[in-house]
Amino acid sequence: MGPHKRKIKSKILIVDDQELFRDRLKQFISETSDMAVTGEAGNGHEALDKTMKNDFDMIVLDINMPDISGLDVLQELKIKKPYLSILMLSMFPVEYYELSVMKAGGDGYVTKDNMAAELIKAMRQILNGGTYFNVSLPEEWGGDSGINYNRMHKSN
Numbered sequence: 001m002g003p004h005k006r007k008i009k010s011k012i013l014i015v016d017d018q019e020l021f022r023d024r025l026k027q028f029i030s031e032t033s034d035m036a037v038t039g040e041a042g043n044g045h046e047a048l049d050k051t052m053k054n055d056f057d058m059i060v061l062d063i064n065m066p067d068i069s070g071l072d073v074l075q076e077l078k079i080k081k082p083y084l085s086i087l088m089l090s091m092f093p094v095e096y097y098e099l100s101v102m103k104a105g106g107d108g109y110v111t112k113d114n115m116a117a118e119l120i121k122a123m124r125q126i127l128n129g130g131t132y133f134n135v136s137l138p139e140e141w142g143g144d145s146g147i148n149y150n151r152m153h154k155s156n
Contacts, residue, residue, distance in 0.1 A: 009036040010057040010127050015047040017065045028119055044068030058085040078105035085126045094134050108132030
């Protein structure tokens with residue numbers, strides 16, 4: 001090979017029960033040079049199956065799905081693959097689910113109505129070792145303030 005190094009793109013799995021929404025996510029991500037959608041799933045069972053059979057850098061996961069909730073999928077994946085980055089999406093405002101996502105080990109939360117402005121920024125922040133949340137973290141979690149609070153992952 002020549003002197004040009006091929007940049008490795010982060011491998012993304014998108015999970016949402018609405019195909020049109022998955023297509024919209026793929027469109028946003030395809031416009032980046034550093035990420036590629038390498039898998040998609042339409043429900044929680046499919047997401048768990050694909051995640052265990054493939055190597056993804058990040059999962060973009062909807063909270064509301066018909067079979068298993070996204071929060072349940074998140075919790076199971078954080079047990080099986082604790083260092084897998086997971087960004088949760090929801091049509092509900094942050095006050096509905098963001099704290100639950102944090103407690104379950106999620107790496108970020110973006111509302112679908114803010115997706116155009118925040119999705120890629122949130123994904124990059126998480127892929128670089130941070131988190132993407134819009135609420136203040138409780139003091140016992142090491143937080144004190146916080147729009148888009150960014151913390152580094154702690155190793156055990």
